[in-house]
Amino acid sequence: MVYDLMNWLTAQFDASERWAQEASRHGDRYTPTGEHWRWECEDTDTAVTVDPMLSEYVEGVDGAPVGLRSVEGYPSTWGATLHHIAIRGQEELPAGVAGHIARQDPARTIRAVAAKRRIFERHGPILNDLNPYPVCMCCPNLDDDTNTEGERWPCLTVRLLTVEYDDQPGYRPEWGPQ
Numbered sequence: 001m002v003y004d005l006m007n008w009l010t011a012q013f014d015a016s017e018r019w020a021q022e023a024s025r026h027g028d029r030y031t032p033t034g035e036h037w038r039w040e041c042e043d044t045d046t047a048v049t050v051d052p053m054l055s056e057y058v059e060g061v062d063g064a065p066v067g068l069r070s071v072e073g074y075p076s077t078w079g080a081t082l083h084h085i086a087i088r089g090q091e092e093l094p095a096g097v098a099g100h101i102a103r104q105d106p107a108r109t110i111r112a113v114a115a116k117r118r119i120f121e122r123h124g125p126i127l128n129d130l131n132p133y134p135v136c137m138c139c140p141n142l143d144d145d146t147n148t149e150g151e152r153w154p155c156l157t158v159r160l161l162t163v164e165y166d167d168q169p170g171y172r173p174e175w176g177p178q
């Protein structure tokens with residue numbers, strides 16, 4: 001059970017990171033820490049405002065199509081700076097959808113995965129002969145008056161880390177928050 005959950009959750013982190021890295025790759029150009037994305041007018045190459053409160057749809061200058069591009073620039077062989085075009089030629093793009101996509105850019109995913117890995121590390125299990133079950137190395141057992149042993153593992157923090165992935169293969173309902 002301990003290793004099943006540790007391996008499964010680590011695999012979820014790995015998969016999220018891998019997809020974000022793959023989304024940041026185009027040809028031999030690549031930002032390992034993940035690209036930041038923004039919507040730009042394809043005619044003027046300028047960033048467009050995305051706000052469903054202001055406009056239902058996102059469009060470029062004079063109604064030009066918009067594209068999702070990396071903020072990061074990559075040098076071209078002829079000296080210009082190129083941006084990764086993740087999605088091109090969008091017209092009548094709903095602002096809510098556009099905003100959500102840009103907010104979930106690869107850079108954010110990779111930062112989030114790094115933070116979740118650190119949380120998971122801090123809340124790892126202690127396995128020893130004295131305890132019949134593993135306990136968290138970080139969380140106290142609030143039911144233990146002597147305060148000498150940790151919360152039974154997986155602690156609530158680890159259980160909450162599984163929520164995001166509870167629709168992924170291999171998930172077991174007993175790992176979720178109770």
Ligand SMILES: [Zn+2]
Pocket residue numbers: 122123136137138139151155156157158
């Ligand atoms: Zn814990």
